[in-house]
Amino acid sequence: MSDEPQQQNGDPDPRGWRPRDLPADAAAPGDEPGRNGSDRSGEAGGTGATGESAATGGTAASGAKQKKPKRPKRTGWRRALPTWRMVLGGILLIALVLIGGFIAGYQLVDIPSANASATAQSNVYLYKDGSVIARDGEVNRENIKLAQVPRPVQHAVLAAEDRDFYSERAVDIKAMFRAGWNTLTGKGKQGGSTITQQYVKNYYLGQEQTVGRKIKEFFIAIKLNREESKNQIFEGYLNTSYFGRNAYGIQAAAQAYYSKDIGDVTTAEGAYLASLLNAPSAYDVITHPENKGAAVARWNYVLDGMVKEDWLGAAERAAMTFPPPGRVKPANSLSGQRGYIIQAVEDYLVRNDILDEKTLATRGYRITTTLEKKKQDALVEAVDDNVMSKTSKERKADRNVRVGGASIDPATGRVVAMYGGIDYTRQYVNNATRTDYQVGSTFKPFVFTSAVANGSTTQDGRRITPTTLYDGTNKRMVQGPDGPTGYAPANEDDKSYGPITVSTATDKSVNAVYAQMAEDVGPGKVRQTAVGLGIPKDTPDLTASPSIALGPSTASVLDMTDAYATLAGHGRHGAHVLVDKVTKDGVAVKLPDRSTEQAVSRQAADTTTSILRSVVDGGTGTAAQGAGRPAAGKTGTAEEDKAAWFAGYTPELATVIAVMGQDPTTGVQKPLYGALGLPRINGGGAPAETWAQYTGAALRGTPVQDFTLDLESGTDETELPSTQSSAPGNTGQPSRTPSGATSKPPSSTPPTTPSTPQSPPATTGTPTGGTDAGGTDTGGGTDGGTDGGTDTGGGDSGGGDNGGTDNGTGTAGGLLEGARGTRAPGRL
Incomplete structure (x- = not known):
């Protein structure tokens, strides 16, 4: 065996060949550093190359390091696929971006204010x-x-x-x-x-x-x-x-x-x-x-x-079965009565310091009123049936017709129904709360109530009761403790009644009697009683003069209802209530507690009720009998028939209805002559008929209650007046100085002994000093001024129940001291 190093496969290297003699670029592809010569020779021998080729793949010197072979390049479709390193790197990059984005977003995005x-x-x-x-x-x-x-x-x-x-x-x-x-x-x-x-x-x-x-x-x-x-x-x-x-x-x-x-x-x-x-x-x-x-x-x-x-x-x-929903309801706009009710409720909340206007305007309040839907619907229907359905586009006067109404439960003071007008989107003023129409003779019961409450007497010392005799002569001069006052109001249609009881004078709404009674009681006391019953003390023209009895003041329909509810409640008064509950976001708003007080004695209130029952039974308010309930009430007409009223009550319900005249274009108050196809509208007509229909419907299904009255003692006794002080036809020339002079104001305190007139009686004659004796004030004479016209028709269109027709030559003016006239000095 040769002493030369052997290949792993047993083949020796070619003789005489030395790896170091090879050029550097002749190294075989795939040689890797660190691999021994036998490995390389094996690889070269495996190729079957020539000796020179084998020499290329031969081994290097023992222990020498060789270069790592290059990775072959990817070809074909493999080039489109990412390597595992790229995939891993991409995942890490996305994770870093997401984490960074989340942190940045969490820091940068704040919870904003609500939209x-x-x-x-x-x-x-x-x-x-x-x-x-x-x-x-x-x-x-x-x-x-x-x-x-x-x-x-x-x-x-x-x-x-x-x-x-x-x-x-x-x-x-x-x-x-x-x-x-x-x-x-x-x-x-x-x-x-x-x-x-x-x-x-x-x-x-x-x-x-x-x-x-x-x-x-x-x-x-x-x-x-x-x-x-x-x-x-x-x-x-x-x-x-x-x-x-x-x-x-x-x-x-x-x-x-x-x-x-x-x-x-x-x-x-x-x-x-x-x-x-x-x-x-x-x-x-x-x-x-x-x-x-x-x-x-x-x-x-x-x-x-x-x-x-x-x-x-x-x-x-x-x-369970599918519950079909109700029909689609139109948007709750302010049409019909809605706008009037909202207006009245908002005024109530502000006036009673429950919510101010700015707070209310923030919205979100749930306001439960005292209004009862059944009664509200009944009131609207009654007005439509008795007034609005009778208007015609063919009659010019009908375009001026307005109606206001309100109804209060006397026991609780709660307003249960309100009528503000035909449609809030057409007539914006709430006729139930406006304070610019004279209340007329509906004020007269307050005069009598004051007389009984104060134990008042006539000028000749007789106690004022339903049977007290007064002189009902037309245009009779009102007598004060110092003599004639200069005020001589006309009766309805210039009719004279002679001696007449207070009860009968109430039935017939005799102006002469009530003007004298106001003087006997004291106009200041009458005013005080009216305020105690519920008439606001800041009511326009609530002036302490004899004419206060004939209703020149302009209390609202709601205010008058409040006062009549006090009479129905036996003289006990508390402010009326229009709101039962207020909440926002489920939290209740505190409402003021309602307190009551005895405004007048029960005897005074009940005795008044007794004479107002007579008005319904056989006086000017007989149409109210249509309610089918025991009722008490009073009719009234404003100046020149610009408004007609009926104010009445049963033991359970007090309601006031007023028909008013107003030009829809200018807003000027207009007489109601010819409206509804009638020569005149008076309180005993459409207002009383509306009252009757509404009251009957509102109380339908409830037991009939009768009045339980506690009358003032001695009300059935009739005391005859002295001949001098109350003789029929005593118009008495006023002991007045000429126009412009100052006179001593008469005292409002009734004398303890009968007074003697300071002027001789007369059956005719116009008081000097410009007294408006029921005619129309031409605007020139007040407090002693000269009345520019002679009233030949003379009806007191403000004081009488049915109004009056001014046939004088003067131009229509203020309440004819048949609501106003010339006041006694010192009464303004």
Whole structure:
């Protein structure tokens, strides 16, 4: 065997060959440093090359290191595939980007303020029974607390939208990717948002479908989930979600679809409301009956989900039937009575320091009024039947007709019905609360009440009772303690009555008697009594003069109702109440406590009631008998028949109706001559007829109650007047100085002994000093000025029940001291 080194395969290297003699570039491909010569020779021998080729693959010197062979380049389709190093590097890079993006996004995206549309609400006005009267905001939303939503309804929403809400994280990545994939693959747009994300979208962001909005939603949801509880988020979601029918929030939805508060919604109804969240308009089976099948399927899906989650029993589920929603209701605008009611309620809240205007304007208040829907509807119907339906476009006077009405429960002071006008969008002024029409003879009962309450006597010392005789002569001069006062009002149609009892004078609304009675009691005391009964002390023209008896003051219909309710309540008065409850976001606003006091003695109030019953039984108010109830009341007419009134009450209800005349273009008050096809409108006509129909309807189904009266002692005794002081026809020339001079004001305190007139009696004659004896003041004479016209028709259009016609040459002016006239000096 040769002594030469052998190859691993046993073949020796060619003789005489030395690896070091080979050029560097002749090394065989694939030689690797560190491999021994025998390895290389083996590789070379394996090729079957020539001796020179074998020498290329031969071994190097023993122990010498060789270069690592190069990796062959990839060719063909393999070149398109990334290496495992590239894949790993890419994954690491994406992870770093995502982590960095998440950290940056979490730091940069803050929870913003709520968007305006999400917080906008309406003030909701309700009847006493909770049914909606009106909403005064642009957005139909009413926020509530989660506790107000029945638990089954909560579960229905969760079953419909997010069954794992209480156990899941703020965002559901898997659902988001699934929804995105389904959208991309044409399976329709699908929601992958949790309730938290939906709430963020509703409350903080908007509905636009953009990547930027979705990124913000993602980060805000995560932050919000750390800052608010699940209950808070769920409550916000229920208050901001849209349910169709312009209803935002589940409370508004309950009203829109089932006309009830959410607390009264059944499980089946709640499941339908929850179904609407998926497609509010499409699933409304009333507006889209063709989609009822899909809506019912969604409803079933919700209920089945509740059963699956053990939120509803299978038996209860099986017994449920689909609850069809109510008809679509038109938007609650301010038309009809709504605007008047809102206006009156807001005035009440501000005037009683419950809420100021700015606070009320923030919206979101739920205001329950004292108005009763049955009575409200009855009042509107009565006005329509007795007044508005009788107007005609062919009669010019009918365009001036206005009506105001109010009704109060005497026992509680609650306003149960109100009529402000034919339509708030057509007539903006509330005729029930306006204070610019004279109340006329409806004020006279306050004079008598004051007389009884103060134990007043006539000028000759006789106690004033229903049977006290007065002189009812037309244009009789009112006598004061110092003699004639200069005021001689005309009676209705210039009719003289001679000696007449107070009760009869009330039946016939005799101005001469009540003007004298006001002087006997003291005009200041009369005013005080009226204020105590409920007439506001700042009422225009509530002036302490003899003419106060004939109603020159301009109290509102509501104020007059308040005062008559005090008479019906046996003289006990408390401020009327128009609001029963106020809440915002489920939190109650404190309302003032109502207190009452005895404004006048029960005997004074009840004795007044006794003579007002006579007015209905056989006086000017007989039309009120149509109510079919024991009733008391008084008619009245303002100056020149610009308003006609009936104020009356039963033991259970006090109501005042006024028909007014006003030019719809200029707003100027107009006489009602010719309106409703009648020569004149008086309190015993349309107002009393309206009162009767309304009262009968409002009290229908309730037991008939009679008045329980405690009369002043001695009211049945008739004491004859002295001949001098009360002789019929005593008009007495006033002992007055000429116009412009100053006279001593007469005292309002009745004398203890009969007074003697200081002027001789006369059957005719006009008082000097310009007294308006029932005619029309031409505007030139007041307090001693000259009356520019002679009243030949003379009716006191302000004091008389039925008004009066001025046939004098003067121009129509103020209340004819048949409501006003010339006042005694010192009375202004």
